[in-house]
Amino acid sequence: xxxxxxxxxxxxxxxxxxxxxxxxxxxxxxxxxxxxxxxxxxxxxxxxxxxxxxxxxxxxxxxxxxxxxxxxxxxxxxxxxxxxxxxxxxxxxxxxxxxxxxxxxxxxxxxxxxxxxxxxxxxxxxxxxxxxxxxxxxxxxxxxxxxxxxxxxxxxxxxxxxxxxxxxxxxxxxxxxxxxxxxxxxxxxxxxxxxxxxxxxxxxxxxxxxxxxxxxxxxxxxxxxxxxxxxxxxxxxxxxxxxxxxxxxxxxxxxxxxxxxxxxxxxxxxxxxxxxxxxxxxxxxxxxxxxxxxxxxxxxxxxxxxxxxxxxxxxx
Amino acid sequence: xxxxxxxxxxxxxxxxxxxxxxxxxxxxxxxxxxxxxxxxxxxxxxxxxxxxxxxxxxxxxxxxxxxxxxxxxxxxxxxxxxxxxxxxxxxxxxxxxxxxxxxxxxxxxxxxxxxxxxxxxxxxxxxxxxxxxxxxxxxxxxxxxxxxxxxxxxxxxxxxxxxxxxxxxxxxxxxxxxxxxxxxxxxxxxxxxxxxxxxxxxxxxxxxxxxxxxxxxxxxxxxxxxxxxxxxxxxxxxxxxxxxxxxxxxxxxxxxxxxxxxxxxxxxxxxxxxxxxxxxxxxxxxxxxxxxxxxxxxxxxxxxxxxxxxxxxxxxxxxxxxxxxxxxxxxxxxxxxxxxxxxxxxxxxxxxxxxxxxxxxxxxxxxxxxxxxxxxxxxxxxxxxxxxxxxxxxxxxxxxxxxxxxxxxxxxxxxxxxxxxxxxxxxxxxxxxxxxxxxxxxxxxxxxxxxxxxxxxxxxxxxxxxxxxxxxxxxxxxxxxxxxxxxxxxxxxxxxxxxxxxxxxxxxxxxxxx
Numbered sequence: 001x002x003x004x005x006x007x008x009x010x011x012x013x014x015x016x017x018x019x020x021x022x023x024x025x026x027x028x029x030x031x032x033x034x035x036x037x038x039x040x041x042x043x044x045x046x047x048x049x050x051x052x053x054x055x056x057x058x059x060x061x062x063x064x065x066x067x068x069x070x071x072x073x074x075x076x077x078x079x080x081x082x083x084x085x086x087x088x089x090x091x092x093x094x095x096x097x098x099x100x101x102x103x104x105x106x107x108x109x110x111x112x113x114x115x116x117x118x119x120x121x122x123x124x125x126x127x128x129x130x131x132x133x134x135x136x137x138x139x140x141x142x143x144x145x146x147x148x149x150x151x152x153x154x155x156x157x158x159x160x161x162x163x164x165x166x167x168x169x170x171x172x173x174x175x176x177x178x179x180x181x182x183x184x185x186x187x188x189x190x191x192x193x194x195x196x197x198x199x200x201x202x203x204x205x206x207x208x209x210x211x212x213x214x215x216x217x218x219x220x221x222x223x224x225x226x227x228x229x230x231x232x233x234x235x236x237x238x239x240x241x242x243x244x245x246x247x248x249x250x251x252x253x254x255x256x257x258x259x260x261x262x263x264x265x266x267x268x269x270x271x272x273x274x275x276x277x278x279x280x281x282x283x284x285x286x287x288x289x290x291x292x293x294x295x296x297x298x299x300x301x302x303x304x305x306x307x308x309x310x311x312x313x314x315x316x
Numbered sequence: 317x318x319x320x321x322x323x324x325x326x327x328x329x330x331x332x333x334x335x336x337x338x339x340x341x342x343x344x345x346x347x348x349x350x351x352x353x354x355x356x357x358x359x360x361x362x363x364x365x366x367x368x369x370x371x372x373x374x375x376x377x378x379x380x381x382x383x384x385x386x387x388x389x390x391x392x393x394x395x396x397x398x399x400x401x402x403x404x405x406x407x408x409x410x411x412x413x414x415x416x417x418x419x420x421x422x423x424x425x426x427x428x429x430x431x432x433x434x435x436x437x438x439x440x441x442x443x444x445x446x447x448x449x450x451x452x453x454x455x456x457x458x459x460x461x462x463x464x465x466x467x468x469x470x471x472x473x474x475x476x477x478x479x480x481x482x483x484x485x486x487x488x489x490x491x492x493x494x495x496x497x498x499x500x501x502x503x504x505x506x507x508x509x510x511x512x513x514x515x516x517x518x519x520x521x522x523x524x525x526x527x528x529x530x531x532x533x534x535x536x537x538x539x540x541x542x543x544x545x546x547x548x549x550x551x552x553x554x555x556x557x558x559x560x561x562x563x564x565x566x567x568x569x570x571x572x573x574x575x576x577x578x579x580x581x582x583x584x585x586x587x588x589x590x591x592x593x594x595x596x597x598x599x600x601x602x603x604x605x606x607x608x609x610x611x612x613x614x615x616x617x618x619x620x621x622x623x624x625x626x627x628x629x630x631x632x633x634x635x636x637x638x639x640x641x642x643x644x645x646x647x648x649x650x651x652x653x654x655x656x657x658x659x660x661x662x663x664x665x666x667x668x669x670x671x672x673x674x675x676x677x678x679x680x681x682x683x684x685x686x687x688x689x690x691x692x693x694x695x696x697x698x699x700x701x702x703x704x705x706x707x708x709x710x711x712x713x714x715x716x717x718x719x720x721x722x723x724x725x726x727x728x729x730x731x732x733x734x735x736x737x738x739x740x741x742x743x744x745x746x747x748x749x750x751x752x753x754x755x756x757x758x759x760x761x762x763x764x765x766x767x768x769x770x771x772x773x774x775x776x777x778x779x780x781x782x783x784x785x786x787x788x789x790x791x792x793x794x795x796x797x798x799x800x801x802x803x804x805x806x807x808x809x810x811x812x813x814x815x816x817x818x819x820x821x822x823x824x825x826x827x828x829x830x
Binding site for chain 1: 346347366370372374375378380451452454456505506507522523524525526549550551552553555556557559560562563564565566710711712713714715716717719720721722747752
């Protein structure tokens, strides 16, 4: 396992280096200037030029990039142009919010996804199957922002049982914190869960036609035992791959969900920083997102190998 | 397993256990509990505000939307100009002009302390006014402040300012300028040291997320403020802003869309706070064809269907006028406010006379819903008279950058939240009109008329304003398309709150009523 991880290191470094170049250039390609945000649209060009010089934005791009890369490698992420605060502090303050949202959403996504898959993949009558197909189809079709708005209308405004705006950290107050998390996590998880459910359901239905299931039936096992012991386990590998891939999508979806539910996570920080052209914050967030996606991919491969003995980490 | 009765399945046990756990975890305390309210003013509680833009402590000297929710809670000005444009003292006790109105002696309150515990003195007032003169601090009134040729502490609680010429803008300057702590102002930009004299103390700034304020226990007004704390959340998404209000997580919000405001206006659970207003001018660059000819610029004025703009863009909640001044201005020339009533034939004739029929006109605007709707009507109107209007929709940041660089092109739609300033201040502060405006319009006669207005006394102001207005209407380098109010929306239970200084809120007397 260690050698497998070590073999992934060079490609991981390459990916991170390329993404650092893209992360540096992309925000600068967008029109606009952080100096305008600071000086204001009414400012004289000389005032804006002075602010640009103060921020170091008048230096050549390669010089700016190398300074940033050096800081990144030495743990100095720089200072936000628009707030004057260290980028590490800004990101650190928001990290907990996004991690909590993504973690709860990931748990819900996994449970609901596999649950929906089992419901759809278990032998049942035509009506039951049609109902589960319709439910997963509906969830699949509804994007997170729509699900979020419907949840806000239903459970936040029409029947106000859960908060729909803001957040309380789980670490500060778990009881209140979880209430703030339920609706955004659900909105984020439901469409992804439906997609995972579809994959698991298809795999389970396919596995039901395999000979080992016929053998289990012949042995006299109950349908529930066959589903649990034989069909589900062999079908889960597909679900695990899907969960691993969709963890990254959860983080992407968090940008929209954080905006709708007024949560102050990394997604909201990314949007606000891009709007004010706060380059250094955007750059670090992009590189971090790429690093998280790459690491999740490696972890998924490791989990897959544990679940399915046919997959060997050392295989080329 | 066998101990379970045939009717109590494992599934039932697991389900019941999970439900009980969830109930135990979430049912004890609810995050959607209603705050206690009372019939009259009551001490305690937290005022929850939702701001559509992040705070910019470094720009506290300027009027920025991100500072509206906290600026007047933490800081106070020397005076504020009321609805009738009469200055009322805040940190100043009183003031006296000399006969020529070129020297003003301000007596300060002697019971004011900063949140640091230090007493406010005349030196702090001198320092604060000097900061406005520094362009780095981004005040819209830098030109007004620069007219103060001396600002002197003539006593521990007395300040004397002198001007080369009388100015009608002084109290707009005093209203917009917060009195800051001279010892800590240099560290204000990163939010680490935001020290004012107001009813609330700056506790914590979570950039792009929110601000926490606490009650100032030594505030100079006894038993005020009522609230113990203020929590300001930055919510940039309009839908989330409305959810925060409706879900009870905000008592007051700014930056809601006009559609949401229209819906909430008819709901008795909410009330609108008038937060000044916005001028929407169509600027024309006099150095670029076809607007280098006055006839073409005037033709545009006659082409605009302001009544339609009022109805379709602002849902009827706007004022149609050709003037750049607030109608409450003393001497407001009503007879000139409709100079450019829509006359398509006259506009066509002017255009033909200038030989500009068929000219292509790119119009730049910030890509915001209101500006898009405004552009569509302007485009239709210009095409009616024979101009070919083209959209140049820009991201707000790029629009601002081009405005600063003076590269918006021959025509552009702007917005200025300056309803409430005096005309004398507006000519110096409004980007469309001030020296170095994006229309590149400059004329010594224009400067003379502006100076005449700023130096006029009460008796002479109507004529000065009329003369300047008439000249500007003829020059036609900027056409007002509408003047629309802007609102903060509050829950009806929030009482005692008021809005001043072009949108800033004051919560000294605010409380939650029953």
